[in-house]
Amino acid sequence: MQIFAVRKTAIALSTAAALLGGAVLSGCASDDAPAGSSSPGTDKTDADKKGKTVLRIGVFGAFGLKEAGLYDDYMKANPDVVIEQNSIERNENYYPQLLNHLTSGSGLSDIQAVEVNNIAEITATQSARLMDLGKAEGVQKDAFLPWKWAQGTSKDGKTVGLGTDVGPMGICYRKDLFQKAGLPTDREAVGKLWAGDWRKYLEVGKQYKAKAPGDTKFLDSASGLMAAVTGGDEKRYYDTDGKVIYKSNPAVKEAWDIAAESAAAGLTAKHQQFQKGWDQGFANGQFATVSCPPWMLGYIQDKAGDAGKGKWDVAAAPKPSNWGGAFLTVPEAGKNKEAAAKLAAWLTAPAQQAKLFAKRGSFPSAQAAYSLPEVAGAKHEYFNNAPIGTIFSQAAKGVPVQIIGPKDLVIAQNLADIGMLQVDQKGRSSEEGWNAAVKAIDNALDQ
Template identity: 35%
Template sequence: MRQRRAVLAATLAGAAALAACGTGGGGSGGRTELTVATFNEFGYEGLFEEYEAAHPNIEITHRKTGQAAPHHQNLITKLATGSGAADVEAVEEGFLSQVMAKSGKFHDLREIGPGDVATDRWLKWKVDAVTTKEGKLIGYGTDIGPLAMCYRTDLLGAAGLPTDPEGVRQMFATWDSYFAAGDRYVAAVGKPWFDAAAQIFNPMHNQAETGFFDRDDKLAIESNDDRKIWDQVTGAVARGQSARLVAWSKEWQDGFRQSAFATKTCPSWMLGVIEGNAGPEHAGKWAVTAAFPGGGGNWGGSYLTVPRQSEHAEEAAALAAWLTAPEQQIKAFVAKGTFPSQSAALASPRLLEKTSEYFGGQKVGALFAEQASKVAAAQYKGPQDGEIQDNVIAPALQAVEQGKSAEEGWAQAVEGAKKAAK
């Protein structure tokens, strides 16, 4: 799932408490109060203090949820009831299709945002994903999750596979070469190549020209490339390449420490997940390469939006614009590792010189900046896109990993997608 937000714990009780809060109003001392609702870690705490110091008339109240799902459930509820949304609401790309389906509930930032904020501040595909068919800009981009491949150098070496940068890049150049290397790995050591089928299917699906829906919001799962992708992934499962773990489960987390698999699809934010789960005993054994099968890809990232419920929409848009300026996004990256989506930030020496000792001292900032440049376009997402990926495709793939045939699993996926799309 897009549950990178699940790395930090949160309770639904906490989300309910947040839901009870109202929208921005009068702050203390006659200052304008702006509420900002986020989830997980955006790296904004220090930035809020900096903004308040530069704008004495503004008081910022931060509502912070640990997981993405409760945050977005709360947002959708507030949009439906017509009250209670924050002045600035963060939206994660995994839930963006739900928000875009309710675009009329949000301000067009081209209209109320600062006049000096041009859309070329961001990577084009980042802007395209949050622009409606009518040309309204619903959100300002925060971070992204450019994709690379992470791998265990020691495990690949023990299987006789390349571990040098050039050899690894060739091995991960295409999905065919990736699965072929997986066959070699399984044959050599008798252990799984990757963690879970859904963790492979999802980025492959997101690289396709057409997602679960076409641009007319018609279900396309039977006419796009998904059946071909399904056969590739489930074929690899049948050949022993999957560790058959459920992503974000305790077993999956333990799998990193137990060396249960040798490779991992790796958006920029996954580096911290790997380090936290694999533990210090595996420092220097994990590496990341500036290659991803099939070209570039993105997994993760968010936006700042301004709901029409805000009583201080222009002030909220000004704050959102400032938070998503290149200078502030670099500060957020340094604070919490959120990889920036701004073109100028991606060229910043502060980002390009960023290294990871856990990953052998690699310049991970430069590596992921290179990977971000390989993403050509944002795939169109229909209103039920996230529901299908998380609640239909993932369970169907898990069913195949647990013994159901690939054909039966595909039938389950198609039937579930049709029900979700009704």
């Protein structure tokens, strides 16, 4: 009896499961549909798309391509193409999902953006799943900065990522605070104060501290300074053989020491970057300098607001250095990969990068764009009309071909958010902070 009952139950359950399973499966199918070419979209009607190629672009944050009007330009020139963008706010959410989609071969957009900190892992582990854009129609290798091109290329010579923007470093500084502290205010003179050596930047900081107006500090955060210094090193966390060398690399140690000294000397406002307190620090004029790539200018303008207008300026950084930037990749699993590659090539061509810079401040990785008037003549009104085009192109050309590795992001994050943050905010010694960071990184790298 009991056996009968159980079997009946099992049959009933499996019948019900089969019935509902159909519904679940079809639910999945309709979810996947937008990846295809004939899906109902959000901003275009079906009739608009009939017979057209729909290209989907997956990006993180406010990537700028759409905002700069580049999609509209392309669709105007190619009426048979419809471009749809799918944006995830934060890269730390975007990137694991991208890996998930790449490894499972579904849910991918035709073009996927990749952040520079992840590009080494992508070229090392996912290059088989991505198109070689180096051979795609309309791509000119010479147009790109050589180091940017190299970053998007895998060991076996496949260029899977085309560079969009780069983050050459400048120093944003408060003119009014510099004046009150008895320092020069002209951007040329300010740049000369520390030209060639980050330690000179520290010296200026000490001079500033001696006569600092009010409670203001010289710089925002120690880890921001560390990121700026390491951004100019040829070797950082990995060597050419792909071995992790940050522990013994003198360049990393030097960057660490400079940043730790800034904290120990009381030059920092002890912030963690991109946190609320940091934003409020801008709004309240709490610190006089911050190492700023071009993409940060808009952020500063936003957070410092009208009160800071005309007070900020941009000077050259002590050494050329890079912080941030992104790439476009085309997954092999895409249905329209040829059309997608063509679009990726067009979006990263010098003319389009120049427009992106003019509209959004993302600095071109296509060096051919630097001579275009949109870049060469660019001035930033909020920053006292600083000639940001020339300042940042100078910096970009001096950046060495940096050796990057798959776990750059994890190493950099733990050095900054564990180690240096302990030194800066908790007043721990440089050694304690370093040991804490190393312990966290060892744990993170151990598979």
